[in-house]
Structures are given as structure tokens and as C-alpha cells.
Amino acid sequence: MSSKTVAVIEGDDAAPEAVAPTINLVRSLDLDIDFTYPIVGEPAIEQFGTPLPEEAKAMIDDADTTFFGSTSGSSGVALLYLRWGKVTYANVRPSKYFPGAPSALAKPEGIDFIIVRENLEDLYLRTEGHLQDLSNLGLVSKTSRKPLAELGEGRYAIKAITRDGSERVLRFAFELARTRRHKLTVTSKYNMLPETDGYFLEIAKELAQEYDDVEMNHYIVDDFACRLVANPHQFDVTVMPNLYGDILSDAAAGLVGGLGLAASGCYGDDYAYFESAHGTAPDIAGQNIINPTANLLTAAMMLNYLDFSSAAERLNKAITKVYASGDVLTPDVGGTASTNEMCDAVRAAF
Numbered sequence: 001m002s003s004k005t006v007a008v009i010e011g012d013d014a015a016p017e018a019v020a021p022t023i024n025l026v027r028s029l030d031l032d033i034d035f036t037y038p039i040v041g042e043p044a045i046e047q048f049g050t051p052l053p054e055e056a057k058a059m060i061d062d063a064d065t066t067f068f069g070s071t072s073g074s075s076g077v078a079l080l081y082l083r084w085g086k087v088t089y090a091n092v093r094p095s096k097y098f099p100g101a102p103s104a105l106a107k108p109e110g111i112d113f114i115i116v117r118e119n120l121e122d123l124y125l126r127t128e129g130h131l132q133d134l135s136n137l138g139l140v141s142k143t144s145r146k147p148l149a150e151l152g153e154g155r156y157a158i159k160a161i162t163r164d165g166s167e168r169v170l171r172f173a174f175e176l177a178r179t180r181r182h183k184l185t186v187t188s189k190y191n192m193l194p195e196t197d198g199y200f201l202e203i204a205k206e207l208a209q210e211y212d213d214v215e216m217n218h219y220i221v222d223d224f225a226c227r228l229v230a231n232p233h234q235f236d237v238t239v240m241p242n243l244y245g246d247i248l249s250d251a252a253a254g255l256v257g258g259l260g261l262a263a264s265g266c267y268g269d270d271y272a273y274f275e276s277a278h279g280t281a282p283d284i285a286g287q288n289i290i291n292p293t294a295n296l297l298t299a300a301m302m303l304n305y306l307d308f309s310s311a312a313e314r315l316n317k318a319i320t321k322v323y324a325s326g327d328v329l330t331p332d333v334g335g336t337a338s339t340n341e342m343c344d345a346v347r348a349a350f
């Protein structure tokens with residue numbers, strides 16, 4: 001097999017404490033992978049006067065993929081590049097219960113579903129502004145009794161759902177459903193927002209004709225949220241616009257042990273990058289107690305993407321064993337182990 005290159009950006013606050021031992025573990029597997037370390041954020045500003053220098057971009061471009069720790073500061077521009085610059089439109093966020101992990105549910109065993117979140121559009125265009133700037137456009141609200149111009153001081157945000165943007169992520173979700181239980185749940189606020197969220201569902205229904213081996217159903221997103229909490233076992237692959245996916249994937253993590261277990265990968269047609277769904281945990285930075293599971297599971301997703309699927313499977317199994325034995329877990333999941341100790345236990349369980 002030809003060698004692969006992974007660009008590693010460790011991120012901010014406590015993120016490097018989870019990323020570094022995860023990468024060490026992957027290195028210890030002796031796979032044919034080279035690692036490069038683009039300099040972004042504060043150190044890049046000091047050295048190059050910009051948070052995302054051309055050198056860093058080139059390293060990301062030249063790598064087969066990027067492994068990214070969470071960002072809280074100026075390294076955020078790297079995230080923007082990895083998503084919008086590299087057009088990674090499908091954000092895959094699995095929620096799988098590992099027996100031994102704490103859960104708010106009485107019977108979490110068997111929870112195993114995936115949120116596919118559209119990753120680039122919807123409200124994430126970040127086109128916001130002053131309502132007054134819209135007053136001459138003749139826009140009409142379907143609910144407010146006042147014309148837009150008379151709403152007074154206020155702000156707006158544009159929610160854009162495009163055909164191409166929706167079709168590609170929906171297609172991705174249908175294809176993913178084909179590799180699993182051939183079930184796909186689509187959700188959005190299509191009753192209240194027929195022009196945008198309704199369009200997303202309409203395109204899903206069109207594709208369902210083509211993917212007639214996949215059983216597709218749909219729920220309005222508020223109803224879906226209730227079902228997700230009350231009976232998550234019913235779901236397999238789910239797909240939704242960006243902001244709902246952002247919020248509900250964090251909620252979903254809560255069902256299976258918390259954000260410390262929240263793996264995530266962002267896929268496009270020519271590039272993918274891997275970044276756990278959790279933030280930088282600034283409150284526990286420097287303590288070596290951040291739960292490495294999200295990064296380890298994310299690394300397993302990356303190994304699959306790089307065609308090291310047997311190593312990925314072994315990594316997932318090793319994590320499962322460590323939760324089942326329950327002896328070496330970080331404090332957020334009920335243990336007393338450090339981040340490094342938990343990573344070592346996962347390595348030993350291979």
C-alpha cells in the first residue's frame with residue numbers, strides 16, 4: 001500500500017492533550033502514515049504574521065487528510081479552510097453506546113445511529129446584518145403583521161438551502177444508509193419553512209425514488225428531537241440541515257456518555273478532515289483529564305477513510321473493551337484515570 005500523509009493540527013486549550021496521545025497511538029500501529037504539522041493560529045501569527053499561512057494551506061492540501069483538534073481562537077481560520085475551502089459538505093457524527101459509559105437513559109444498550117449534518121450552508125453562510133438594510137427590498141413576512149421596514153432596530157440572518165448543497169449531502173446519506181441498515185430519516189422544519197427546509201425534504205423525496213432500496217422516513221425537527229431522546233434505538237442514518245445537525249449531534253452525544261465520546265468527520269468529494277465534535281474544554285486545560293475517546297473514535301473514522309479498515313476496527317474494539325472493563329476511564333465517564341492512562345489502556349487492549 002502506498003504511504004499516506006496526515007496533517008495534524010492539535011488545536012487549542014485542552015484539545016492538544018487529547019490529540020497528541022491519539023496520534024501517538026496511531027503512530028504505534030506502524031501503518032504506512034507520515035504526519036506533518038502545519039503551523040496555524042497564534043504561533044503562525046508570530047512567525048508569519050497570519051493565522052493561516054500559505055505553507056500551512058499547502059501542507060493541508062498535500063496531505064491525504066487532516067486531523068484537527070478543536071479550536072477556540074485564531075486557529076479557527078484553519079477550520080474555515082478545512083470546511084469551506086476544501087468543500088467538506090457532509091459532517092458525519094455517530095452516536096454509539098459503549099456499555100460501561102454513563103448515560104442518562106435507563107436502557108442505552110444498542111444505541112447506534114449517525115447524524116449526517118449538511119456542513120456548509122443553511123445559517124452557516126453567516127450572512128447577517130441590520131434589518132434596516134432590507135427595508136427597500138419589498139420583502140414580506142408571512143407572520144409579522146408589520147412590514148419589515150416597520151420592525152424597528154434589529155438584525156437578520158440568511159438561511160440558504162441550495163439544490164446542489166442539499167442533493168450532495170442527501171446522496172451521501174443515502175449511500176451511507178446502503179452500507180448499514182438501509183434506513184434513512186430526514187428532518188427539518190419543513191412545516192414552518194416550506195421554501196427552505198421544505199425544499200430540503202422535497203429533494204430527499206426525489207432521491208428516495210432513485211434509492212428505492214433505502215427506506216426513507218421524515219419527521220419535523222422538534223418532533224425528531226423528542227423521538228431522539230425518547231427512543232434513539234429506532235434511528236440508523238439521519239440527515240438534516242446544518243444548524244439542526246450542530247445542535248442535535250451534541251444532544252445525541254448526551255445519550256451515549258457525553259461530548260467526550262463525540263466523534264466526527266467532514267467529507268467532501270476530494271477531501272475529508274477529522275475533528276471531534278467537542279470543543280476545547282478550557283476549564284480542564286493542563287490537567288491531563290480530557291476524555292480521549294472522541295479523538296480515538298475520530299481517528300478510527302480517519303483510518304477507515306485512509307483504507308486502514310482493519311486497524312480502524314481493532315481501534316474501535318479496543319475502545320469497547322476499555323469501557324466494558326471500566327477500570328481506566330477519565331473522570332467525565334466515572335473513572336479516575338488520566339487522558340494518557342486511558343490511551344495506554346486502549347493501546348494495550350488491541
Ligand code: IPM
Binds near residue numbers: 246277
Ligand atoms: C462544531 C462546532 C463548530 C460548528 C463551531 C466551532 C464553529 O460547534 O463543529 O460542531 O458550529 O460547526
Ligand code: MN
Binds near residue numbers: 246247250277
Ligand atoms: Mn457544534
